[in-house]
Amino acid sequence: MATTCRSGLHDRHDVYAAQCPCRDVLDLLANKWSALAVGALEEGPQRFGALQRRLEGVSPKVLTQTLRRLEEHGFVDRTIYPAVPLHVEYSLTELGRGVAGPLSALRSWVEEHLDQIHSARA
Amino acid sequence: MATTCRSGLHDRHDVYAAQCPCRDVLDLLANKWSALAVGALEEGPQRFGALQRRLEGVSPKVLTQTLRRLEEHGFVDRTIYPAVPLHVEYSLTELGRGVAGPLSALRSWVEEHLDQIHSARA
DNA sequence: GAGACTGCTATCTTTTGGAAAGTAATATCC
DNA sequence: GGATATTACTTTCCAAAAGATAGCAGTCTC
Structure with missing residues (x-):
C-alpha cells in the first residue's frame, strides 16, 4: 500500500x-467558524441557539455545516434530547478537546497582537 | 471613540x-493556504516558484492572492531583485515569525493525530 | 529563431458563503 | 380556537471566493 502522504524518517503524515488526508483535516480546522465553534464548545456543551449567539454573525446554514463537518471527523458530539421544544446539545469529543489547544493559541495570538498588526499595515 | 471589539476587564480584543477587526485577521490566518505558506517561509525566504512547488496543488492565482493578503497585513515581505529572469523573494516579517508558532502547532497537531482522527470517523 | 525560465495576470467554471424566509412539532396565551 | 412563541434547522437564491487552465513579458541559451 502506498503511503503517499507520509514523509521523512519517522514515517509521519505531511x-x-x-494527496494526504491531512489536507482535508487542516482545511476543516484552519477555518474561521471552526476555530470559533471549537473555542465556544471548550467552555462546555452548548445548544445550537447559544452557539449561534456566541459566534456573532454566523448564519444557521453555515453553523449547521460547520458543526456537521466537525461531527463527521470526530471532533464534536451531537446529542438530541427528544423534548419539546426540541433540545440538541453539541460538545467536544476527546479529539475536539485536543485541537482546542492549538486553535485557542491562534485565536489568542490574534487578539493579543491586533494592535501590532494594525500599525504594521502597509 | 467606540471600541466595540474590546471586551472584559482587560480591555482586550474579541x-x-x-465587528472586531480581529475577525478579518483570523479569517486570513485560519486558512489552509496561509497556514501552509507561513510554515514554508519559516524555513527561510523563498521564491514564488519554490513556494508553488512546496504548497502542492496551489494555483498561481491563489498563491499570489494569499501572499499579497499576508503582505498587506504585515506578515510577509516581498522583495524584488531586478535581475533577469525576474527574481522575487518572500520572507516572514517579525509579525510573521510570531504567528508561525501557533500555525505550526496546528499543522503539527493535525499530522500527529491523523490516525486517531481516521479511526474516530463517524 | 525556438525554446526555456520566472513570476505572474486573465479568463472561465465550480464551489462555497451568506442573507432571508420557510418548516415541523408542540405549548401557551388570550 | 386561533394567534403567537420556541427550537433547530432546511431551502432558496445570489454574490463572492476558490480552483483549473492558458497566456504573457522580458531575456537568455542553444
Whole structure:
C-alpha cells in the first residue's frame, strides 16, 4: 500500500502533500467558524441557539455545516434530547478537546497582537 | 471613540465580536493556504516558484492572492531583485515569525493525530 | 529563431458563503 | 380556537471566493 502522504524518517503524515488526508483535516480546522465553534464548545456543551449567539454573525446554514463537518471527523458530539421544544446539545469529543489547544493559541495570538498588526499595515 | 471589539476587564480584543477587526485577521490566518505558506517561509525566504512547488496543488492565482493578503497585513515581505529572469523573494516579517508558532502547532497537531482522527470517523 | 525560465495576470467554471424566509412539532396565551 | 412563541434547522437564491487552465513579458541559451 502506498503511503503517499507520509514523509521523512519517522514515517509521519505531511500536510504539504496534496494527496494526504491531512489536507482535508487542516482545511476543516484552519477555518474561521471552526476555530470559533471549537473555542465556544471548550467552555462546555452548548445548544445550537447559544452557539449561534456566541459566534456573532454566523448564519444557521453555515453553523449547521460547520458543526456537521466537525461531527463527521470526530471532533464534536451531537446529542438530541427528544423534548419539546426540541433540545440538541453539541460538545467536544476527546479529539475536539485536543485541537482546542492549538486553535485557542491562534485565536489568542490574534487578539493579543491586533494592535501590532494594525500599525504594521502597509 | 467606540471600541466595540474590546471586551472584559482587560480591555482586550474579541474574535467573537462580529465587528472586531480581529475577525478579518483570523479569517486570513485560519486558512489552509496561509497556514501552509507561513510554515514554508519559516524555513527561510523563498521564491514564488519554490513556494508553488512546496504548497502542492496551489494555483498561481491563489498563491499570489494569499501572499499579497499576508503582505498587506504585515506578515510577509516581498522583495524584488531586478535581475533577469525576474527574481522575487518572500520572507516572514517579525509579525510573521510570531504567528508561525501557533500555525505550526496546528499543522503539527493535525499530522500527529491523523490516525486517531481516521479511526474516530463517524 | 525556438525554446526555456520566472513570476505572474486573465479568463472561465465550480464551489462555497451568506442573507432571508420557510418548516415541523408542540405549548401557551388570550 | 386561533394567534403567537420556541427550537433547530432546511431551502432558496445570489454574490463572492476558490480552483483549473492558458497566456504573457522580458531575456537568455542553444
